[in-house]
Amino acid sequence: MKELVEYIARQLVDDPAAVSVDEWRQGDRVVLRLHVAEGDMGRVIGKQGRIAQAVRTLLRVPAAHDHAYAVLEIG
């Protein structure tokens, strides 16, 4: 899941080197915290959070495989 978030973020930002994702599990929750350069926040969040929301939707698929649900945090 971490790789999925990293891949998408790196493809969308101006500064891919600044992209990193921390992943940890709490029970059935997998928390993913995405960090990007400050100027790139909009590129991973999108208008009205549309991009972040789409990534959250995609995360349901691998999360379901792990019998978990994913929580994506940005910043």
Next chain:
Amino acid sequence: MAETPDQGGQGTIEASGRNLEEAIRRGLVELGVAREQAEIEVLSEGRPGILGVGAQPARVRLSARPQPAAAQRPTAADSTPEPVAAPARARRAPRTTAPSAPSAAEAEPAEAPADRLDDAFVNQGAGTPRQALALDADLVTESAVDVLETLLSLMDVDADVAAREPVTPGDGAGMVAAVLDVTGVDDEEQGLIIGRRGETLSALQYVLNLIVNHQTRSHSLFGVDVEGYRRRRETALGDLARRVAERVRQNGQAMTLEPMPPAERRIVHLALSEDPDVETISIGEGEARKVAITPKR
């Protein structure tokens, strides 16, 4: 609009490539200067064509600029206050499946300076003729297939991806450059990738298009289908629309359908567009937007 920066023929060359980045890279190599030292004018952004048909190469005109990179930019069309000395970045498609490599630094020597396709340096030559040259491979579609394969594999989904031309309204005919069919997905997995009301499929399509357009600087739209889901949905929606239209016709009373995403509302509108007795209109906002079928007055 912007004038052609004709800075004395000698240092000016034209280059073409399968996409803008490739054209610029070739030009920079030929000119022997770094990107920061070049004035770049886009003659044609090129077109991916559909499945290799109708593709046009991207063409650019480059000239070595006399001033150092940090000097003021001479192009009138420049309104972006983006700093010139922005950090280099790689935004080329990772052709490999190693998504964690931040810069897909390929072995080509000119890669680094050409990687950064910055608006600040690209003078969109408006009004310049975009003429067709030789046909080329459909690079944008190819890279879309790549990106979708990468996304699916990172989602732990085993699947095959193939591009085809859109045919029906449900395919997005007239709107999408190609439909990317995802097949070979086992039954349980299908429902997961499609999601409730196709929500996951829409998210996949949305993210795919964002990435492809960012990578290739194109504005192509690609549709994504999983095991013919959109086709089945299209047939079902057409049937539903005609059935409800029949009731509206008999009762003379408007009826509304369940809320639907835009692509599905469009299918309903199209299915009834030639019906002499009813009209369709979308009402409501956002997630709740739905089609109302009303008797024609």
